[in-house]
Amino acid sequence: MSKYIVADDHPLFRNAICQVLKTIEETPDIVEAQDMASLQTKLTDHPDADLVLLDLHMPGAHGFSALAYVKGQSPELPVLVVSANEKPEIMQRAVEFGSKGFLPKSSGIEDIQTAIKSALQGEVWLPDSAGEQTPASKDECKLMKGIASLTPQQYLVLTMLAEGLLNKQIAYELDVTEATIKAHMTAIFRKLSVRSRTQAVLAISKLNLESPQNIES
Amino acid sequence: MSKYIVADDHPLFRNAICQVLKTIEETPDIVEAQDMASLQTKLTDHPDADLVLLDLHMPGAHGFSALAYVKGQSPELPVLVVSANEKPEIMQRAVEFGSKGFLPKSSGIEDIQTAIKSALQGEVWLPDSAGEQTPASKDECKLMKGIASLTPQQYLVLTMLAEGLLNKQIAYELDVTEATIKAHMTAIFRKLSVRSRTQAVLAISKLNLESPQNIES
């Protein structure tokens, strides 16, 4: 029997995924998470999980940074990215950043089954609509590694930074002093190789949807 | 005879566009710009231009903010957006934000001719690959209006902010005091309806590639 963690903020969609899981095996062990905070808890509570089905657009998730964070917390745990996004570049990026595949939400049941089985066996599955080449980028990979090295608390602070909040506001939300947030910021900047909150925001926004159309004459 | 402003940072591609223009009329009046700074100059020097062919990925341009800026400087001047980007959402956004069409760089000569002729007649042309609906977003439109209302100097400061530069660095580059840059920042924040440089960066990064995949169950 396999244990799955289903991370998606839509109850209906989580349910749909669970239904498919039951077609794969009779009594799957399913853990659900509806945001990054609960996902983090589930990851530590269930270190024996076999697969994470991860939506990149949950509350607290910012594009690929969510994937990087999960890979950083549980490097050995296979992750299958699920998203409404259909763009080939996004699919390729997901795999490049450590995902065992990419599942568009428009996928049919058979594709979902195939993708999950592949991921469990350590293989990568992509829909036919995904293109061929994987351009890769030094800076992006470095950034992904940086995000993966963040602690849970630091990742949380980063997402709140990405909401445009002030240090003071973040401190209030997390019930710590502003000085603590500043210390986290400094640590985050170092790990992401940036020098200010402005550059940090720029870095992760590039990560979200940057298409590699920079290959120019 | 019509006067064109061709704004693209690739000399080869500018040349190619010029060749096509010559097939439309015998002696087109062509003005070229290779970055946003020179484009700004050309706009003021040639207020009698009939059409701008604008690449969204020039130095100094940040996605749609470049389009917004041009529309703000010369509201009556038709703009035809040229880009390597092929995504339907991007094409729709371009039109929604005031462009007279969208020309993928992979277009054939006939399409380019058609698009230019349409634009000159005030009509909108889109390639077949562009989808149907135009979702639109209140916030995005408001933001575009804000960018369009920026003065040239303010736009310049905004682009440098989007490079992750400090006020001090921007001041040095523009050869003014830091106090001046701060004043510009405050003005920019007001026009973009944000309260800090962090939020300003977030706002324009959303504008660049935000796909309306937020229509959720």
Added chain:
DNA sequence: ATTTTCATTAGACATTAGTCGTACAGGCCC
């Protein structure tokens, strides 16, 4: 059991960012 490592927490201090009031030059209307 002890050491080591590291996340988390903060206070003191220095730097950067942002607001306000103001000044000056050019364009425009009357």
Added chain:
DNA sequence: GGGCCTGTACGACTAATGTCTAATGAAAAT
């Protein structure tokens, strides 16, 4: 010309940001 608006520019002041040092506690290594 004399007002009037606007873009640009600046200094002074306040708020926010970032660095450094250091203490605590918890987990991992020895």
